Amino acid sequence: MTPAIELRDASRAFGNVVALDRVSLAVAPGEFFALLGPSGSGKTTCLRLIAGFDQPDSGCVLLGGNDVTNAPPFARDVNTVFQDYALFPHMSVAENVAYGPKLRGVPARERRSRAHEMLELVRLDGFGSRRPHELSGGQKQRVALARALINQPKVLLLDEPLGALDLKLREEMQTELKGLQQRLGITFVFVTHDQGEALSMADRVAVFSAGRIEQLDTPRTLYVRPRTAFVANFVGSANVVTAETARELTGRADAFAIRPELIEIVAPGAPVGDGDVVCDGVVVDVLYHGATSRCRVRLSSGTVLAVDQPDAAAAAALTTGSSVRLTWRQALAAPLEG
Amino acid sequence: MGTSRAFSLQGRSAFYFALLLAPPLLWLGIVYLGSLLTLLLQSFYAIDEFTARVVPEPTLATYEVLLTQPAHIDIIVRTVAMAIAVTLASAVIAFPVALYMARYAGPRLKALFYVGILLPMWTSYLVKVYAWRLILAKQGIASWGFEQLGLMGALDRALAVPVVGGPSLASSYLGMFVVFVYMWLPFMILPLAAALERVPNTLLQASADLGATRGQTFRHVVLPLALPGLAAGSIFTFSLTLGDYIIPSVVGAPGYFIGMMVYQQQGTAGNLPLAAAFSVVPIVLIGLYLALARRLGAFDAL
Numbered sequence: 001m002t003p004a005i006e007l008r009d010a011s012r013a014f015g016n017v018v019a020l021d022r023v024s025l026a027v028a029p030g031e032f033f034a035l036l037g038p039s040g041s042g043k044t045t046c047l048r049l050i051a052g053f054d055q056p057d058s059g060c061v062l063l064g065g066n067d068v069t070n071a072p073p074f075a076r077d078v079n080t081v082f083q084d085y086a087l088f089p090h091m092s093v094a095e096n097v098a099y100g101p102k103l104r105g106v107p108a109r110e111r112r113s114r115a116h117e118m119l120e121l122v123r124l125d126g127f128g129s130r131r132p133h134e135l136s137g138g139q140k141q142r143v144a145l146a147r148a149l150i151n152q153p154k155v156l157l158l159d160e161p162l163g164a165l166d167l168k169l170r171e172e173m174q175t176e177l178k179g180l181q182q183r184l185g186i187t188f189v190f191v192t193h194d195q196g197e198a199l200s201m202a203d204r205v206a207v208f209s210a211g212r213i214e215q216l217d218t219p220r221t222l223y224v225r226p227r228t229a230f231v232a233n234f235v236g237s238a239n240v241v242t243a244e245t246a247r248e249l250t251g252r253a254d255a256f257a258i259r260p261e262l263i264e265i266v267a268p269g270a271p272v273g274d275g276d277v278v279c280d281g282v283v284v285d286v287l288y289h290g291a292t293s294r295c296r297v298r299l300s301s302g303t304v305l306a307v308d309q310p311d312a313a314a315a316a317a318l319t320t321g322s323s324v325r326l327t328w329r330q331a332l333a334a335p336l337e338g
Numbered sequence: 339m340g341t342s343r344a345f346s347l348q349g350r351s352a353f354y355f356a357l358l359l360a361p362p363l364l365w366l367g368i369v370y371l372g373s374l375l376t377l378l379l380q381s382f383y384a385i386d387e388f389t390a391r392v393v394p395e396p397t398l399a400t401y402e403v404l405l406t407q408p409a410h411i412d413i414i415v416r417t418v419a420m421a422i423a424v425t426l427a428s429a430v431i432a433f434p435v436a437l438y439m440a441r442y443a444g445p446r447l448k449a450l451f452y453v454g455i456l457l458p459m460w461t462s463y464l465v466k467v468y469a470w471r472l473i474l475a476k477q478g479i480a481s482w483g484f485e486q487l488g489l490m491g492a493l494d495r496a497l498a499v500p501v502v503g504g505p506s507l508a509s510s511y512l513g514m515f516v517v518f519v520y521m522w523l524p525f526m527i528l529p530l531a532a533a534l535e536r537v538p539n540t541l542l543q544a545s546a547d548l549g550a551t552r553g554q555t556f557r558h559v560v561l562p563l564a565l566p567g568l569a570a571g572s573i574f575t576f577s578l579t580l581g582d583y584i585i586p587s588v589v590g591a592p593g594y595f596i597g598m599m600v601y602q603q604q605g606t607a608g609n610l611p612l613a614a615a616f617s618v619v620p621i622v623l624i625g626l627y628l629a630l631a632r633r634l635g636a637f638d639a640l
Contacts, residue, residue, distance in 0.1 A: 051543075051547060052546075052547075053543050053546075053547075072546065073543065073546040073547045074546050074547070074548075074549045074550055074551055078547075079547055079548065080543075080544070080547045082540050082543070082544055083540075084538070084540055086538065086540035086541050086543065086544035088541060088544075088545075088558075088559060089563070090562045090563060090635075099545070099548050099550075099558070100548040100549055102558075103548065103549045103550050103554055103558075104549060147544075147548065148547075148548075151548065151549065
């Protein structure tokens with residue numbers, strides 16, 4: 001099947017700063033795709049190339065198999081939800097939503113009814129005559145969504161769509177966006193620096209670092225099998241064990257990452273199963289997180305490992321300086337490249 | 339005790355607040371609004387024809403004189419027509435300049451633009467007006483320039499147009515119009531550039547993203563968002579033209595303008611009430627203009 005979006009060796013530099021370095025990726029039709037990375041990693045540049053706000057210095061951009069590398073934004077079957085929503089302040093909510101059809105010459109009556117339908121879709125019926133400045137952040141977000149979806153684009157791009165919302169609203173919108181995408185069957189590509197958001201919404205995630213894709217996988221694979229130390233640290237938290245330390249712990253000089261919740265704290269001298277890694281250390285500190293407690297343990301080699309202890313009572317019994325034994329199944333650890 | 343102390347502190351800070359606020363409020367209240375009110379009040383008095391003294395009794399007689407004498411109506415119509423023409427021309431010339439300054443020029447070029455627009459405003463107004471009289475004179479640089487370009491015929495034809503034309507640019511309404519536009523153009527460019535500069539880039543991107551060509555984005559997004567700046571600029575050019583008396587007395591045809599009338603009535607003629615009534619005309623017109631601009635939605639984007 002022809003990918004909905006394809007980047008081939010796309011590069012973009014601003015002065016001396018390389019924002020995107022020979023990035024290739026393909027997004028399948030109907031996929032919910034996330035571009036995840038810290039600020040300056042190239043994810044937003046990538047989105048701008050797809051939307052047409054910017055052109056790559058080299059490489060090309062394809063939409064539905066057609067080369068659109070140099071096509072202007074208005075000639076692309078793609079619509080964008082902007083980070084700051086970019087609602088037109090001089091238009092009412094309904095006029096904002098009906099802007100796309102108006103440009104296409106749709107008669108006033110029809111575009112009014114379509115705008116009304118879109119506002120219903122994002123649960124904002126009755127808000128049509130308001131002005132953008134009279135809306136809350138979450139409502140503006142919905143208007144931006146309705147305005148972008150009314151053209152029935154093949155691809156919807158979302159630039160940090162939930163960044164400006166408070167936590168509660170963000171979680172609500174995550175569920176709503178996911179539901180909307182499944183109902184409409186449109187390809188969604190969203191940019192985020194929030195790994196939790198990427199993991200919970202996306203079908204696949206491209207993790208960006210320094211202008212390159214570090215890893216492109218399903219959320220589950222990213223979490224369970226991060227291939228680089230960067231991904232292991234950026235997606236969830238991880239103990240990254242260097243090759244040198246690995247040799248002491250496992251006898252093999254292969255770097256790996258192990259999630260804190262996979263490490264178990266047992267009494268010193270307790271017996272352990274076959275193939276399990278065992279090491280002894282001293283508690284550095286314990287932080288209460290609610291569902292779990294995060295305990296940091298310094299091994300005799302000097303390496304500090306984070307361990308999640310689900311049993312709050314057991315965690316409370318641990319005090320700074322107490323000796324503990326750590327153990328985990330090495331099969332669950334993710335081998336790292338480099 | 340804690341609360342009473344907090345209360346007394348509040349009382350003290352309120353006192354200081356009032357103390358700080360009093361001078362500017364008095365200045366605004368007495369020097370600006372107070373004098374404006376006395377001026378307005380004057381227009382409701384009338385002059386005694388025999389003694390040439392102002393009779394301080396409320397009457398509409400002065401307004402009757404203002405609005406019933408054809409010569410006065412002529413002056414008002416002439417001034418308003420000139421103000422409208424100057425405002426329209428300023429807007430048309432200022433828009434591309436402001437747009438380029440605000441959205442396309444780099445920081446250095448933009449600074450150069452601002453200097454270029456502000457620097458002429460720092461030179462004496464009188465010097466510039468008299469210089470223009472020389473430039474536009476029959477043997478002046480302007481007509482020399484037209485001749486060099488082989489456009490003398492066009493100039494002659496323009497000067498042959500009834501009402502706006504005349505024996506030379508310096509003694510025609512056309513020349514006066516040119517000087518007015520030159521003088522007030524910066525007052526149109528600056529608010530317009532400020533308004534255009536405030537238009538967020540993402541709005542233009544959003545418009546393009548939703549399918550608008552550059553022309554459509556300009557018409558549906560840039561222009562409406564520049565309207566408040568256009569309104570502010572046009573209030574400057576309109577009201578400055580309505581009130582000016584120096585340009586019409588130095589350059590152009592001999593017809594009177596409101597400003598000249600105010601000057602003459604309160605000076606040589608000594609008819610302060612009529613001068614006041616004449617100066618009420620621009621105030622009323624600007625008020626009407628603002629109401630119209632508001633109704634047309636010029637301030638919706640504010």
